[in-house]
Amino acid sequence: EKFSFCPPQVIAGGGADVVVDWMPSALATREKGVPLVNIAQPFKKSGMMLTCRKDTNITKPEDFRGRTLGVWFGGNEYPFLSWMSHLKIPTEGGKDGVTVLKQGFNVDPLIQKQADCISTMTYNEYWQVIDAGIPADQLVVFPYEEQGVATLEDGLYVLEKSLDDPAMVDKLARFVRASMKGWKYASENPGEAADIVLDNDASGAQTKEVQERMVKEIGKLVDGSDGTLDVAAADRTVETLLGGGSDPVITKKPEGAWTAKITDAMKK
Incomplete structure (x- = not known):
């Protein structure tokens, strides 16, 4: 929590x-x-978004297939799960689905390349990624508001x-x-x-x-x-x-x- x-x-x-x-x-x-x-x-x-490393070559939600995505739990996973459901992308792994990494409230999985994308808030974790040394132009972001799945x-x-x-x-x-x-x-x-x-x-x-x-x-x-x-x-x-x-x-x-x-x- x-x-x-x-x-x-x-x-x-x-x-x-x-x-x-x-x-x-x-x-x-x-x-x-x-x-x-x-x-x-x-x-x-909503200030929630999925933030990906640009070097993963993810440019659109369809590219999430076969990738590992960091997701917060404790109630915060539901917007993500309904977004994947909307995209018809399974969340149990495999080449056509996504592997969900249970993310703590830090940005380590992205920095350490354990995940292709992680959950971030516009006012907090997104900037932690930048402060950790990955510039904004090396990131691709998917705000929940823009994806129509904001809560x-x-x-x-x-x-x-x-x-x-x-x-x-x-x-x-x-x-x-x-x-x-x-x-x-x-x-x-x-x-x-x-x-x-x-x-x-x-x-x-x-x-x-x-x-x-x-x-x-x-x-x-x-x-x-x-x-x-x-x-x-x-x-x-x-x-x-x-x-x-x-x-x-x-x-x-x-x-x-x-x-x-x-x-x-x-x-x-």
């Missing part, structure tokens, strides 16, 4: 009022019985019971409004935002250059959003997940998995 804890588990156990999660994970959690509801969607677009990423989720409490609804509306105001400010002032991250980095591992670049890239995904969920994008996410081959992340269309109650209250 990316972290030592899982946001849906934390909120189900009462450890948080709000969690950030990707919609595929949240919908899978909801289907398993934890009543998560999306109250706001800061990221309007919604960072959204804010609460348990259903929070929406029944008027005081909590008011608090959540103020929280979302303030959060989106913060994202807007960070996008407009990336240097200052990076400094704030560095001031709170106990590890000392972060650099201003990396953090500022990340803020600028994430600004493209937030893209002026006030946090209101685009229902059409949510419906597309559901369709993508339902089309995920023989083992879809969800088995039926969810009911009540998102609400405009908080973003509507925020605008009053």
Whole structure:
């Protein structure tokens, strides 16, 4: 897992009022019985892509056949699996299929040539590849948005019971409004935002250059959003997940998995 804890588990156990999660994970959690509801969607677009070494001669998705592709799991594999399903490319290996390498949250498989392509985010791992010494002109990228298989990423989720409490609804509306105001400010002032991250980095591992670049890239995904969920994008996410081959992340269309109650209250 990316972290030592899982946001849906934390909120189900009462450890948080709000969690950030990707919609595929949240919908899978909801289907398993934890009543998560999306109250706001800061990221309007997906930042996920498959990044390949140019020297593999991969130029289009059809070229993935017979190759090894690095894929994140823990819920993040489903957009990939439904993309391959859409292309009718098996994911069990062989010359006509792809071999899936279970990828950690680093770029080593591409650097060490264990994989022809790996999963990257536009704001993070893609730049790690470049920082590791492979220039952009030696890479070929396949953004999920451009392939028509993007699913919604960072959204804010609460348990259903929070929406029944008027005081909590008011608090959540103020929280979302303030959060989106913060994202807007960070996008407009990336240097200052990076400094704030560095001031709170106990590890000392972060650099201003990396953090500022990340803020600028994430600004493209937030893209002026006030946090209101685009229902059409949510419906597309559901369709993508339902089309995920023989083992879809969800088995039926969810009911009540998102609400405009908080973003509507925020605008009053």
